[in-house]
Amino acid sequence: MLARSDFRSDTVTQPDAAMREAMAAAVVGDDVFGDDPTVQQLEAHAAALLGKDAALFLPSGTMANQVAVRVHTRPGDEVILHEGCHVYRFEQGGLAALHGVQAVPLPGAAGQVPLAALRGALRPDDQHFPRSRLIVLENTHNLCGGVVLPQTYVTQVRDLADELGLQLHLDGARLANAAAASGSSIASAAAPAHSVTLCLSKGLGAPVGTMLAGSREFCSAARRARKLLGGGMRQAGVLAAAGLVALSDWLPRLQRDHLLARQLAASLATIPGVLVQPPETNLVVLTLESAPQEAVRAFLARAGVLCVGFGPGRLRFAVHRDVSEVDVERAVSALQAAMTTGGA
Ligand SMILES: Cc1ncc(COP(=O)(O)O)c(C=O)c1O
Known part of the structure; x- marks a missing residue:
């Protein structure tokens, strides 16, 4: 061939020898019952890495984004995002199909919707309008060519979200790449977001898995939403073990x-x-x-x-x-x- x-x-990427060994040796439980020690170890490690109170292990980046949207929104709400972002373009219209929420896709160079445009998308408090609820950012931005969002921009978006009473979700499928390129920590890149994802199965080389992190309250609601979407896994420590190797060996x-x-x-x-x-x-x-x-x-x-x-x-x-x-x-x-x- x-x-x-x-x-x-x-x-x-193929799982390497260290990952396969760790998977074979993993101590496992039933993660839906909450007693898989290897998943717990990965979730604690990821929460610290992302600088959040808690983290959750999910099968994919798509499910992690959709779980975050589910937790942050109610049917009829609006989500404001870049027109080229993964959540809008490449998740089969999950916003509408799964959660009954409406997207407000906006243009912007290098994955950045101008702050004035984000502000302009806010719906007034009026019975005719949907409720603006969530802003989604993506870092690095895939469709714009793996560009890194400037940290000042992400911080300004969070300040705006606070002012307007919105939540901020960060699709950080490649946040580790963003942090490596800008010389910052993953935690500081994630700091402005209420919720953030980090894929283990992209540049970090694990076979499966995405972390979703946020406050304890957010993660306990996310655990429930993950079950609804079919992402409650049982002896998931076999997969989490590879994720731990990804974070220790491949992140650097x-x-x-x-x-x-x-x-x-x-x-x-x-x-x-x-x-x-x-x-x-x-x-x-x-x-x-x-x-x-x-x-x-x-x-x-x-x-x-x-x-x-x-x-x-x-x-x-x-x-x-x-x-x-x-x-x-x-x-x-x-x-x-x-x-x-x-x-x-
Ligand atoms: C920016 C971004 N977010 C989310 C995803 C979805 O990840 P998954 O393929 O694990 O569902 C991808 C996949 O390439 C992506 O590029």
């Missing part, structure tokens, strides 16, 4: 992925007809000036280099633990060849 250089997502290594992403971007940028957005973290997004996106992506796949289409004319390469400098060189040569032939 052709060896693959898999840049489709940072979710494609994210800078390496960012460095490799910059190397990839610099080399891809030398190819005629390719415009590369300078990466801030582990995601490299390029725009093809005129070559057909799907033909180029398919050409790369035939050469064993996998990436994803990312909107018209755009391709995304995610750098992660399981890609090496050899994979980067291969991706560059394959794109050079694709651009020479126009993907034919």
